[in-house]
Amino acid sequence: MKKLITAVFAAVLGLSAINAETKITAPVTGKGTPKYVFVFVGDGMSYPQIQSAAYYAGKDAAGIVDKVKKSENASDSPEMKALSFYQFPVAGSASTYDATSFAPDSASTATSIFTGYKTHSSSINVDITKKIKYRTIAEQLRDQKKYKVGVISTVNLNHATPAATYAHQASRKSNYPIGLELVASNFDYFAGGALMDPQDKNKDKTSIYELAKSAGYKVCFDQKSAGQLKKGDKALVVAETLADSASMSYDNDRKSGEWALRDYVRKGIEVLENKNGFFMMVEGGKVDWACHANDARSSIADTLALSEAVEEAIEFYNKHPKETLIIVTADHETGGLTIGYAGTDYNLFFRTLDGQKISYAKYDSDYVSDYKKNKTDFASVMKDVENLFGLKMPGSEGNDKNGGLVLTDYELGRIKTAYEKTIKKDKSRNQMEYDLYGTYEPLTITITHILNAKSGLGWTSNSHTGLPVPVFALGAGQEEFKGFYDNTEIYKKMANLTKIVKD
Ligand SMILES: [Zn+2]
Structure with missing residues (x-):
């Protein structure tokens, strides 16, 4: 409880909880059989995502002012802030390709992580003929070891990654059938974003929430009732504040007092703790x-929020070091993010990103939709751009080179072109426009591209890429996760350690 109060207090003060980093204090032997298994999955979170977050949370010497020359004063040198799981004693890497692609999706990769099999992109826990169903580690631990199971996600609880712990569907888009499997799983704790199509696409079926209630779940739609959940409750918790596509808020949009991912993890531990053990996917x-x-x-804000959620598991590990295993990994990389950009040479300017106060999605929903409705003039839009993203008109005070927030005429021209396309509600894309905007709002993605480029970050795609992902491990059996292996091995290692019999 004290921890919760501290977190809420910190949020009110606008303090970053990363300052309250939880250290591993219990002995780290790696011995023992894991009875409490945590698997944290950063969706789309490969090395560029975690390391850009670590750099952002640290400090960069040059900042956004004209101190480009490397300082001779060591205290002015760049420093990274280690994410919570950087202190884990074991780190490995996993390849992520699936049965049909080197740039796979969450459905197939989560299938690999939770069942040990490769399958088609967009299939969940079925083979490539879509006939054989694969059982998941969560189901096996539930049945063979009487573990309780918790599934937490910042996105919809029947989205591909959480679904891959309990569902078996040829298509990840079968939202309602996946919801039915959620209820049938009898898992103990679900928490996060709302269900997609709870009454199916035509809204003509019994709500999944009603079915969950009938199956004995406490269904909570607000923090007050979620806060009252106790050890042993079976619960389905939907975040009180929902953002784009009925997911939880981006962490950089989260209001003070609004539960962060770590709060759902803390509550989950409380609800799930029992003598047989538990498996928790976050x-x-x-x-x-x-x-x-x-x-x-x-991306950085939500990666830091995941790092903070891992701290809750570390705290649990400190109390149960011989029986706890924590894995932090990802399903694939998204965006082709990299650290370094042609326009900033050998420099990075992470403080430039401080200018951004809002996620792209909230900007789209709260501002861009009004621009389109009201045909807002460009000068007014640029005032918002300065307030919300920090980018200033050419000629403004400040340094316009090497990471400064002042736009060049060229950059302003790009924003103007994108603005016109957005205002016209023009969804057509020639090849160049597709490369530049993907299917996103041209104005918004141009703003983030320019801001990211000024900070030294580059992107190659609006889709997934084939980069390997990290696998960090702490606790009982941690040594298993050393080395470079395929993502299907993550299941096999967990199954070996927990002594699961394949069924
Ligand atoms: Zn994706």
């Missing part, structure tokens, strides 16, 4: 969404 699902939209600031 997804930072909006790292992926931010990276699809090429919004580095929001």
